[in-house]
Amino acid sequence: MSYPLVLDLAADGVPVAVTCRVLGFSRQAFYAWQHQPVSDRDLDDAYLTDAALAVHGDDPEFGYRFVADELEAAGHSAGERRVWRLCSQARIFSTHSGRHGSGKRPGPPVHDDRVERNFAAEAPNRLWLTDITEHWTGEGKLYLCAIKDVSSNRIVGYSISDRMKASLAVDALSNAVARRGLTAVSGCVVHSDSETAGAGAPSVPDPHSDGHAKMSVPGAPRIS
Structure with a gap:
């Protein structure tokens, strides 16, 4: 002690x-x-x-x-x-609760879920999971967005900010793509809680994304 x-x-x-x-x-x-x-x-x-x-x-x-x-x-x-x-x-990890109406402009629509709760992958860079959590520190609240590879169960990218913004998830995805390589992650499905990581982000149509796609980095997998 x-x-x-x-x-x-x-x-x-x-x-x-x-x-x-x-x-x-x-x-x-x-x-x-x-x-x-x-x-x-x-x-x-x-x-x-x-x-x-x-x-x-x-x-x-x-x-x-x-x-x-x-x-x-x-x-x-x-x-x-x-x-x-x-x-x-x-309060090391946040608990996401259901959102209530706030009168704000609704976010982009949620589409079909290609993962269908089958969180398994036979090889790296096939399926990534992402989520945003909030953490209290001595200097205030911080938001952490991390991306985990289902195959290896390791964090492949993350970003931290003192504000909950769409760029938080975009930066995490950019970090993951930079670390793994753009060619290696081609075709990777990125799945997220539609009420966290994708909230407020612009919708990006993509036939190869997990139906909840809401933001993207050019040439990289889509965050769903």
Whole structure:
């Protein structure tokens, strides 16, 4: 546990926020440890939460199962249900809820879903999944859009912004295409939640895209 180190450095004039950021855990967790008596279980939860934050910072994958796998590989003992609870409490991952009418101009129409919930691929660059999540930091909210290759289950591209804009998904797709190569990703289907990654983006008709296509990069796969 690194919380005592925060106190030591604070006594030497190092701001708590700076130390927490460098060590990779939240100020809220530190203050909770400092001001409230906690059980060994609570301390262990705080330690696992910090480890989960570190996993997210090193490789921004999505889903608590991935975090649980990484924690287990690093030697931590925690089941998927416990990791899900800790990630939810720490707001490491966002929960997308249904949208209600806001009076704003509706976005582009949603078309047929070519994936049809069959999230499997026999080779890399055949099917990518993309989603946008929001994360609270000491300096405000950040939005992260990441693209994952279904075959390798690895992140192939991502972008980060302090605003939810269509360019967030476009930049993530551009990053993925640049890393994998335009020729290699030809014909790749990119599937997304139609109410997140595609929201507000211009519709791009494409007979080879997953029917939800809403934005694109010239010469690259379409985000659905």
